[in-house]
Amino acid sequence: MEAPAAPHDAGDLQLTVTSPEQMRELGRRLAKLLRAGDLLMLSGELGAGKTTLTRGLGEGLGVRGAVTSPTFVIARVHPSLGDGPPLVHVDAYRLSGGLDEMEDLDLDVSLPESVVVVEWGEGKVEELTEERLQVVIHRAVGDTTDEVRQVTVTGLGERWGAVDLSVLAA
Numbered sequence: 818m819e820a821p822a823a824p825h826d827a828g829d830l831q832l833t834v835t836s837p838e839q840m841r842e843l844g845r846r847l848a849k850l851l852r853a854g855d856l857l858m859l860s861g862e863l864g865a866g867k868t869t870l871t872r873g874l875g876e877g878l879g880v881r882g883a884v885t886s887p888t889f890v891i892a893r894v895h896p897s898l899g900d901g902p903p904l905v906h907v908d909a910y911r912l913s914g915g916l917d918e919m920e921d922l923d924l925d926v927s928l929p930e931s932v933v934v935v936e937w938g939e940g941k942v943e944e945l946t947e948e949r950l951q952v953v954i955h956r957a958v959g960d961t962t963d964e965v966r967q968v969t970v971t972g973l974g975e976r977w978g979a980v981d982l983s984v985l986a987a
């Protein structure tokens with residue numbers, strides 16, 4: 818019998834993360850791959866760990882301010898403490914249109930010069946750019962007290978074609 822088809826694209830990376838601390842560590846590793854102009858789209862249900870991952874990203878990028886859930890603001894800018902790019906953390910949940918609405922938000926920062934991380938961006942960021950890193954976080958079991966998460970990282974477009982995502986694996 819033939820082997821079953823791979824359930825994901827060849828370029829995907831699948832990881833099992835077993836604690837919030839490990840999710841932060843994944844964010845810190847991810848930060849090393851990022852540069853100005855990059856867009857990250859984070860998907861996953863409520864409480865999946867998107868903001869926890871972003872916290873690690875902020876640590877890895879060395880930006881100012883604690884990364885928290887931007888529920889009452891649509892986007893928050895974390896300037897670099899060094900000479901790296903700022904982190905723009907977006908909660909697109911209440912953005913009705915696309916991310917172009919962000920241009921009306923008066924962010925004191927240029928998006929092409931930032932690392933932009935978007936939670937709840939499905940159906941909103943795709944039209945903006947074909948170059949993006951998609952991170953999908955799933956609870957391994959339905960139980961909301963369980964800490965195991967399945968994470969799939971997919972690089973889309975030329976920017977990510979040559980990037981070896983396996984450095985993210987522990």
Ligand SMILES: Nc1ncnc2c1ncn2[C@@H]1O[C@H](COP(=O)(O)OP(=O)(O)OP(=O)(O)O)[C@@H](O)[C@H]1O
Nearest residue numbers: 834835836837840863864865866867868869964966
């Ligand atoms: N493996 C894990 N990775 C990340 N968070 C975990 C993990 N296990 C448990 N948690 C807990 O789950 C919660 C995740 O919350 P977080 O705010 O990061 O989720 P979110 O995906 O951003 O949710 P929302 O959709 O509300 O923005 C935290 O309380 C965290 O401690």
Ligand SMILES: [Mg+2]
Nearest residue numbers: 867868886936
């Ligand atoms: Mg969140």
